[in-house]
Amino acid sequence: MLNDLYRTVVMDHAKYRQNYGKLEGEDVRKIHYKNPTCGDVMILYLQIEQSKIKNISFEGEGCAISMASSSMMTELIQNKDLKVVSEIRSEFEQLIRNLN
Known part of the structure; x- marks a missing residue:
């Protein structure tokens, strides 16, 4: 099932x-952003208007x-308020920390 999720x-x-x-x-x-571990390089472009992406x-x-995570992130935060984006980021960071 997880394998199917990865593929799809x-x-x-x-x-x-x-x-x-x-x-x-x-x-x-x-x-x-350049990932020091693997060398992946990203540039994120943002237009912010009235505290909204x-x-x-x-x-x-x-x-x-x-590439996939960048693509998914842009879809997730498009048209969101910066406060909501910050909350999503915090929740994601907490999820990652609690996986261990």
Whole structure:
């Protein structure tokens, strides 16, 4: 079952990246990230309007997991308030810490 989830969701997002590409404009914020462990590189582009993510995209090179997680993240936080995005981040970090 977990294997099927991996194939259907992760591989689909890795192959058909959602919100992939560069956003242009003076109001676009860029966040650069390089994973020191594996060398994957990402650039996240954000347009924020009235504390809400109006538009989001990413570019990068890396493994299927990095590409898929970036794709899924952009879909998850598109049109969300920054406070909600912060709460999602905190909940995810807590989930990861509690896996051990």
